[in-house]
Amino acid sequence: MKWVAVAAVALIAGCGGNDDQIVVSAASSLSKPLTACSKQFDGATVRLSFAGSDELAAQIRKGVKPDVYAAANTTLPDQLAREGLLKNPVTFATNELIIARPEGSRIAAIGDLAKPRVKVVIGAEAVPVGTYTREVLSHLPTAEEHRIMANVRSQEPDVKGVVGKLTQGAADGGFVYRTDLVAGLRAVALPHDLQPVVEYGAGVVKASDPAQRYLDGLTHGACADALRSAGFGAP
Numbered sequence: 001m002k003w004v005a006v007a008a009v010a011l012i013a014g015c016g017g018n019d020d021q022i023v024v025s026a027a028s029s030l031s032k033p034l035t036a037c038s039k040q041f042d043g044a045t046v047r048l049s050f051a052g053s054d055e056l057a058a059q060i061r062k063g064v065k066p067d068v069y070a071a072a073n074t075t076l077p078d079q080l081a082r083e084g085l086l087k088n089p090v091t092f093a094t095n096e097l098i099i100a101r102p103e104g105s106r107i108a109a110i111g112d113l114a115k116p117r118v119k120v121v122i123g124a125e126a127v128p129v130g131t132y133t134r135e136v137l138s139h140l141p142t143a144e145e146h147r148i149m150a151n152v153r154s155q156e157p158d159v160k161g162v163v164g165k166l167t168q169g170a171a172d173g174g175f176v177y178r179t180d181l182v183a184g185l186r187a188v189a190l191p192h193d194l195q196p197v198v199e200y201g202a203g204v205v206k207a208s209d210p211a212q213r214y215l216d217g218l219t220h221g222a223c224a225d226a227l228r229s230a231g232f233g234a235p
Helices: 005-015 028-038 053-061 075-082 110-114 128-138 142-150 159-167 209-217 222-229
Strands: 021-027 045-051 068-071 087-095 097-102 120-123 152-156 173-177 185-188 198-204
Touching: 021 028, 021 053, 021 209, 028 045, 028 159, 028 222, 045 053, 053 068, 053 075, 068 075, 068 209, 075 087, 075 128, 075 198, 087 209, 087 222, 097 128, 097 159, 110 142, 120 128, 120 159, 128 142, 128 173, 142 152, 152 159, 159 173, 159 185, 198 209, 209 222
Parallel strands: 021 045, 021 068, 120 152, 120 173
Antiparallel strands: 068 198, 087 198, 097 173, 097 185
């Protein structure tokens, strides 16, 4: 379940000093596997806060200190590490960007998103899914890229927002991660030469033994197993 930003900040601020629990701020696309594996974590209760990776990074820059931060790219954890706000960044998973379409939509290839009267939904520019989307579009002929962007009806703050618009029938197609496909949506694969490298990065914000063990568990152990089961690739 996605937490609104105010609730997430309040939770982190209120729980940070308790050694019996850790707070993990994570990209919304990680909600299913991390919810599953965190129940098995030994030595501390794990409190999860899900939102767009950029929103969570902005909270950290404003002084909010979760124990662990996990993003849908490696750029944000690396930036926070250079700023001295995060330690030990690691790449822990990969994913695949696809076009998702509702049942009944005639989108069969990326070029169909450029056709007249087609409604497209994408992630906002600052959120990783939006960055990956724009990377894909930048490799298309300029005229085609402009036609697709002209068809964009909504730019969402995270990938769950894109999925929500598609399941509501508000768009004919949108860019999401393969692991975010839900009932009622179909996947349209991108050409291999357009597929971006989708890597997930994480690091410790507030150093402790439980935080480091949780981070380590993203690459091996229960959380790594949950990620593989949910369709995420190994780093």
